[in-house]
Amino acid sequence: MFLTGDTLVYSATDLAIAHECEFQLLRRLDERLGRVPRLESTDPLRDRAARLGREHEATVLAGYQERFGAGVVEISDQRVPGSDGTADLDFSPAALARQQDATVAAMHAGADVIYQGGFFDGRFHGRADFLVREGEVDEMARYAVVDTKLARSAKPKAVLQLAAYADQVQRLQVPVAENLRLLLGDGSQTEHETAASVAVYRELRRHTQQLLDRHHADGGPVRWGEDWYTACLWCDHCKAEIERTRDVRMIWGVRTRHREALRQAGLKTIDAVAAADRAPTGVDARTWAGLHAQAVLQRRQEEAAVAGAPQVFSETLDRARLDELPAPDPGDVFFDFEGDPLWVDADRSVWGLEYLFGLMETDGSYVTFWAHDRSAEGRALEDFLAYLRERRARFPGMHVYHYAGYEQYTLRALARRHDVGVAEVNELLDGGVFVDLYRTVKASVRVSQSSYSLKKLEPLYMGAMLRDDDGVTTGADSVLAYEAACALREAGDETGFAERLDELADYNRYDCLSTFRLRDWLLAQRAALGPGEAVGAPTEAVGGPTEAVGGPTEAVGAPTEAEGESAPADRRAARAGGTPADGAPSPQPMLGAGASPVHSLDGLAPGLHQVNLTHHGSSVRSAPESAEVVAQVESLIGRAFTTEAGSHSLAASDILVVTSSAEQAAQIGGDLGEADGGLADVRIGTVDELGNARAAVVICSLAASTQQDVRGHLAELLSVERWGAAIGASRWATIVIRSATLTRRIPSNPTDLAAVGAFLRLCDGARERRPRHR
DNA sequence: ATGATACACGAGCGGTAAAC
DNA sequence: GTTTACCGCTCGTGTATCAT
Numbered sequence: 001m002f003l004t005g006d007t008l009v010y011s012a013t014d015l016a017i018a019h020e021c022e023f024q025l026l027r028r029l030d031e032r033l034g035r036v037p038r039l040e041s042t043d044p045l046r047d048r049a050a051r052l053g054r055e056h057e058a059t060v061l062a063g064y065q066e067r068f069g070a071g072v073v074e075i076s077d078q079r080v081p082g083s084d085g086t087a088d089l090d091f092s093p094a095a096l097a098r099q100q101d102a103t104v105a106a107m108h109a110g111a112d113v114i115y116q117g118g119f120f121d122g123r124f125h126g127r128a129d130f131l132v133r134e135g136e137v138d139e140m141a142r143y144a145v146v147d148t149k150l151a152r153s154a155k156p157k158a159v160l161q162l163a164a165y166a167d168q169v170q171r172l173q174v175p176v177a178e179n180l181r182l183l184l185g186d187g188s189q190t191e192h193e194t195a196a197s198v199a200v201y202r203e204l205r206r207h208t209q210q211l212l213d214r215h216h217a218d219g220g221p222v223r224w225g226e227d228w229y230t231a232c233l234w235c236d237h238c239k240a241e242i243e244r245t246r247d248v249r250m251i252w253g254v255r256t257r258h259r260e261a262l263r264q265a266g267l268k269t270i271d272a273v274a275a276a277d278r279a280p281t282g283v284d285a286r287t288w289a290g291l292h293a294q295a296v297l298q299r300r301q302e303e304a305a306v307a308g309a310p311q312v313f314s315e316t317l318d319r320a321r322l323d324e325l326p327a328p329d330p331g332d333v334f335f336d337f338e339g340d341p342l343w344v345d346a347d348r349s350v351w352g353l354e355y356l357f358g359l360m361e362t363d364g365s366y367v368t369f370w371a372h373d374r375s376a377e378g379r380a381l382e383d384f385l386a387y388l389r390e391r392r393a394r395f396p397g398m399h400v401y402h403y404a405g406y407e408q409y410t411l412r413a414l415a416r417r418h419d420v421g422v423a424e425v426n427e428l429l430d431g432g433v434f435v436d437l438y439r440t441v442k443a444s445v446r447v448s449q450s451s452y453s454l455k456k457l458e459p460l461y462m463g464a465m466l467r468d469d470d471g472v473t474t475g476a477d478s479v480l481a482y483e484a485a486c487a488l489r490e491a492g493d494e495t496g497f498a499e500r501l502d503e504l505a506d507y508n509r510y511d512c513l514s515t516f517r518l519r520d521w522l523l524a525q526r527a528a529l530g531p532g533e534a535v536g537a538p539t540e541a542v543g544g545p546t547e548a549v550g551g552p553t554e555a556v557g558a559p560t561e562a563e564g565e566s567a568p569a570d571r572r573a574a575r576a577g578g579t580p581a582d583g584a585p586s587p588q589p590m591l592g593a594g595a596s597p598v599h600s601l602d603g604l605a606p607g608l609h610q611v612n613l614t615h616h617g618s619s620v621r622s623a624p625e626s627a628e629v630v631a632q633v634e635s636l637i638g639r640a641f642t643t644e645a646g647s648h649s650l651a652a653s654d655i656l657v658v659t660s661s662a663e664q665a666a667q668i669g670g671d672l673g674e675a676d677g678g679l680a681d682v683r684i685g686t687v688d689e690l691g692n693a694r695a696a697v698v699i700c701s702l703a704a705s706t707q708q709d710v711r712g713h714l715a716e717l718l719s720v721e722r723w724g725a726a727i728g729a730s731r732w733a734t735i736v737i738r739s740a741t742l743t744r745r746i747p748s749n750p751t752d753l754a755a756v757g758a759f760l761r762l763c764d765g766a767r768e769r770r771p772r773h774r
Numbered sequence: 775a776t777g778a779t780a781c782a783c784g785a786g787c788g789g790t791a792a793a794c
Numbered sequence: 795g796t797t798t799a800c801c802g803c804t805c806g807t808g809t810a811t812c813a814t
Contacts, residue, residue: 045814049775151775185775234810253810258782339814341775351775352814405778406813413777438812442780453812479814619785 001025001032001212004093008216010208012126012164015201016157018208019746021232023241025208026215026222035221039237045476048483052185052342053150057129060148060183064113064130071112075103075127096120100172107131107174110141119168123209128165137175144177145169145194150185152351156746156753158182159192163201166194186351192750196757203743203760225268233259246270251295252450258291274299293446301448312459313448314525321444322526325519326435331395333367334516335359335402335434337410338508340482345374350417353377354410355482356504357384359400360512368505372486378418381411385421388428400428401519403454403511404438437518445525458514461521467510478507601650601696601732602640609733610766612740615705620661622703624773626668628737629657629701630675631772633682636697652681656695658726659686660717664703687722690729698730702738707747714747715755720762727762735769 001010008029018025030036065072078095079087099118106114114131130146145166149158162180169176179191211229215222222229224241231238233249242249246269248262265280267273274295280288297313304311316322336358343353357369357380369384371377392398402408408429415425428434441452449456455474458466485500611632615624633655641650657672659665665684672679683693687700700723707714727734743760747753 045775153776253781337814341814354814402813404812409778410814436779439779442811451811476814 001029002091003032004091007123008212009091009120009123009125010212011124012161014212015164015204015208016161018211019157019160019204021235021238022208022211022229023222023224023231024235024237026211026229027237029212029215030221033216039240045479048342048480049150053148056150056183056185057148060130061115064115064132068112072115073106073111073113074115075099075106075117091125093120093122096125103131104172104174107141107143107169107172114143117165119165119172121168121171124164124168124205126164126168128162128168131165131169132181134177140175142175142177143169144179144181146181146183148183152184152186152188154182154184154190154192154750156750159197159750159753160201160204160746162192163194163197164205167198167201170198190750193754193757195761196754199757199760199764200743200746200753204746207744225263248273248295250450251291251298252452253294254291262291270295270298290446297446297448298450312457314460315446316444316525316529317446318444319526319529321440322522322529325440325522325526326399326432327397328362328519328523329395329397329399330362331391331398332362332519333359333391333398333400334512334519335400335407336508336511336515337407338478338482338504339410340479342479350374354380354414356508357381358505358508358512360509360516362516364513366505366509366512368508370501372489377414378420381414381418381420385424388433389424392433398433400434401437401515402434403436403515403518405436408434408436437515437522440522441518444522454511454514454518457518461517462514465513478504481507599642599644600640601636601642604636604639604697604733605767606733608727608763608766609735609769610763611735611737611769611771613737613771614741615739618703618705618739620703621663621667622701622705622739623667625701625703625737625739626664626671628771628773629668629699630671630679631774632699632735632737633657633672633679634675634677635772637677637679641696650696652679653683654696655682656693656698656729657682657684657701658690658698658729659684659701660703662686664701668701687726690725694729694731696730696732698726698734700726700734700736700738702736702742704742705739706741706744707752714752718755718759720758723759724762736763736766 001008001014003009014025014028017028027036027039031038061072078090078092078099080090080092080095082088096118097120100120103114103117103119106117110133112133115129117128117131119126119128128145129148131143132146133141134144135142145162147158147162149155151158159180159182162182166176166180176194178194180194180197182190182192184190214228224231224245224247233242241247248254248259248267248270250270251273254262261280262268262273267276267280273292276292278288293315297315300313301311304313337354338356338358339352339354341352343355344351353371353374354377355371357371359367361367367387369380369387371380388400411425411434412429414420415422438452438454441447441457447457447460455467481500481504485497485504488496488500611628613624613628615622618625633652636650636655637652638649641648641654657665657668659668665686669684672682672684683695685693702717704717723736727736743756747756
């Protein structure tokens with residue numbers, strides 16, 4: 001994202017950011033414009049994933065070069081001399097145009113592969129990883145848009161990025177392959193229909209461009225908590241604002257829905273929630289009690305810190321869940337894995353290596369099983385299982401304690417991966433030998449921290465042994481430290497390698513010890529309650545200090561309404577339609593009048609019209625849409641209407657209403673019945689019972705407000721087979737009435753993305769018609 | 775980047791009670 | 795005796811959280 005003169009130019013990455021978090025994008029614009037200081041964020045894990053992503057891309061490039069040799073054309077960066085003698089990237093319009101010219105020239109020349117092709121249309125600038133020649137159309141080379149992604153499954157964000165480049169290639173009059181292609185991190189590839197993906201991309205682009213331009217025109221920085229943009233609530237930009245504004249999101253365990261309900265009731269901060277004395281509507285009593293108590297407790301910790309006596313507080317919630325903990329046994333062990341989730345061996349097929357199985361026994365002795373390659377990982381698992389077998393024989397009542405689900409999940413995965421001890425692992429896990437203390441913590445106590453990670457609980461029970469911030473202290477640190485250790489070993493530095501491993505073992509040992517102490521602390525909370533005192537006010541415990549001491553060429557948007565105009569050739573609706581393909585004519589309950597071709601209808605242009613409404617919370621029935629259907633019918637009836645049979649006034653029987661559900665059909669039927677002027681002759685039915693019905697005007701009602709409201713049924717709701725048939729049933733015009741927000745959000749999976757894209761294509765070119773309901 | 779898990783909540787379903 | 799309204803249950807889905 002950058003400015004050329006007064007025009008804001010954005011990239012595929014910016015669109016991807018908008019898709020995930022519009023607030024983040026607006027904030028980045030503010031940073032760009034100097035309205036707010038840059039948010040420094042360091043996420044070493046993300047950096048590493050990015051680095052591995054570039055390596056993956058380089059591998060694919062090398063593969064193409066091996067295959068095509070000089071047929072691979074790289075489009076070079078445009079540079080200008082920088083102030084300090086180096087060369088800076090040149091983002092001037094002229095430079096971007098040169099880059100695009102080179103890309104077009106390479107496509108016209110029929111290059112086998114174009115690497116880093118550049119595009120610029122005045123508003124959008126992008127670099128496509130790969131354009132791969134794939135066949136020809138009218139003696140012109142046709143190109144497939146291909147991208148590499150480290151992920152192991154296709155994400156909508158990646159598909160939309162490809163669609164952005166495909167859109168540009170089309171704009172430049174070069175044929176594009178039917179499918180977009182992703183080359184994933186595990187060596188697999190996925191394909192996505194170009195046309196549908198581009199349709200969704202254009203929606204996203206149109207919306208994002210409006211958002212950016214609106215904010216650019218605003219004088220000041222974006223303000224948190226307004227509702228003209230979306231916010232993900234978890235990215236660094238959102239987190240910073242949540243902290244700064246003391247958003248209710250600071251309360252541990254608050255759900256998005258509850259946050260909405262709290263904000264509706266005017267409870268916008270953790271402080272307001274703590275001070276409130278009763279549940280707002282939309283939050284049930286039990287949930288409210290929990291959130292309120294959590295808010296109060298978190299504030300107490302903050303106040304203690306301000307007063308110079310930092311403390312972590314806790315309360316016992318459920319004695320019964322503490323009682324479910326197994327009786328302590330001298331054979332108990334406290335277990336923790338260290339792994340590198342991005343480790344791959346040569347064939348790249350399996351990701352992740354568990355390089356250390358660490359555990360602590362009750363006498364404090366620490367036991368390790370190391371693995372630095374795939375086969376060693378299998379042996380470590382065998383040794384670990386043999387250790388447990390032997391120990392269980394000696395201590396039949398022993399348990400393996402750990403924090404959160406990773407250990408159990410990973411053991412099952414490792415057993416499957418190496419085909420080692422599958423039955424034994426299942427027996428151990430199903431038999432309750434492994435005990436997840438995170439489960440117990442969540443169910444039995446409330447803690448004044450804003451996170452319930454193991455590290456955040458430690459002030460409650462680690463006392464003077466609380467970890468400081470030096471060395472390896474987080475999971476992310478450990479991943480990076482292991483990568484660094486392996487690099488040292490590859491460089492022949494065995495001593496350095498061993499030193500790093502010692503550090504990692506220290507970190508792992510501390511986690512095991514922490515799990516051990518946590519178990520004992522939980523048992524102590526139980527004991528503090530005394531025998532049988534399960535009910536009553538929560539008891540409380542207090543921990544130590546919180547911290548350790550120390551202008552686009554492509555028009556986007558639909559044409560505007562042009563009433564009464566007789567655009568003769570634009571009968572897109574009829575073309576897009578067609579009858580259901582299942583052959584045998586079905587019963588035709590809706591078949592009726594209007595058999596003659598329509599020549600004109602006063603006040604309604606032929607073809608497809610779209611009425612966008614704003615409504616909320618509807619899935620199968622929408623009263624506002626029903627009211628709008630009635631209003632549209634009323635506005636049409638009586639208008640001059642000419643067929644081969646002659647001219648007359650449009651009657652109720654010339655109109656057919658098609659709905660997505662029986663519920664909506666019933667709703668509309670009722671509303672039409674109540675309306676004045678004999679609207680009962682309007683035929684109504686669901687899109688599935690359409691059959692061969694025909695009418696001069698077809699009105700469609702989709703009823704659903706948003707994608708969330710239809711859950712798993714999005715593809716079914718938007719089915720092109722169904723609505724195509726409905727549109728095709730009109731002899732003059734079709735009016736589609738739907739929620740504007742139904743296609744606003746980008747679906748979270750590629751299947752739904754394709755469904756939305758196909759539906760948008762169906763409605764492509766529809767005239768925007770204004771709502772008639774008052 | 776990923777999977778498991780717990781939880782909340784809406785939809786669908788079946789039973790029961792009340793009303794006709 | 796039949797219909798309808800309502801309740802509580804299960805089921806499925808989405809979200810938040812943890813871990814590496």
